[in-house]
Amino acid sequence: MNKFRIILLALGLLFCNMQFAQDAAQNDEPSLDKGTIDSQFEFVYKKSGNYRADGKRYEVVRTLNLDKLRQNVRDTINAFNKNKAELKATISGNEATIASLNDKLEQTTGNLNRVTEEKDSMSFFGMLVSKSSYNLIMWTVIIVLFLMLLLFIYRYRNSNYLTQEAKVRLAELEQEYEDHRRRALEREQRISRQLQDEILKYKKSK
Template identity: 45%
Template sequence: MKLLKTSFLIFLLSFSTSLLIAQDTQINSINEGSINDQFEFLIRKSGNFKGTNGQAYEAVKQSWLYALRAHTLDSLKTVRKDLNDTKAIVENQAKEVAELKSKLTNTQSNLDKTNLEKDSMALFGLQMSKGGYNSLMWTIIAGLLALLLLFIYKFKNSNTITKDAKKALAEIEEEFDEHRRIALEREQKVRRQLQDEINKQKGS
């Protein structure tokens, strides 16, 4: 509607300007010039006379009035046609603007969707922002690293315990061998003593 009003004002301004320009030139026929020129011609050519009562009158040819009316109607038809054409143009432009707005809205929606997809990552079927995804990945990496360090610590600790256990076992085995050797020597000594006693008993 605003565009229609603007177009109408421009049309009236140009029409008025043409009327003002046309005032400088006088026409010699009711069928020439603009409507304003024709009115001027009619006023200029109208005759003055006095009635019987002494009152002044102005006489105008009826054919001129008919011609002026026809020209005025033609001008009004032209103005209406121009207004209708302008209205149609404005309506078409409004329709195009609405279509462009709709396309712009769809484009903006697609752009927002594309930016969202670009700035997000899919994890287990869930969409996550890149920041959240990176945080989750670094958290998992840190957790795995902590588990690895714990495993290495446990392994070293277990290895140390195993070495200590092997060392203690070797010492126990060594002590056991020493004890068995001593016990064997003692047993042999006791057997010899027993044999000596048996021999003594037989000799006596």
């Protein structure tokens, strides 16, 4: 009796494992509602029928699947265009920031040079001050201006780095977009030609 129960338990576990594996395999199957464009093209190929006539192989694609695939390709292209526009806006903003920082950098550099040239003067805003007080004020101003110069240089370099990085990303995105658009158009044209050939053949057969 115990052996019979063990056998039933083993068979039950085996059945559950087989069912789980089958469900996992079904979940991994490509579809038009998820996955990459390439996997969706594979789905269309798998779901299309085929036959041979006059020594040629033809694919019969459902119009519904073809329309869905076309819409998915358009959505992907629109997403690429949106991302491209966002990157261009980021680059424009960074370039404007760099231009502003350049102006401030030139102004700060001019002020620093002017203060350095006038540091030996004993007149401070028309008032006579002691040499020690004058030197203290001048060095304080110079240090502040120098720190501002370092800050502006840092911000300038950081903005320039971000701009260059955004330009590289934009170039990569444009290249990826062009490659993807070319592959998608080639596949869509191939499927459309096969569908058109099939329609013409069907009309001729009537």
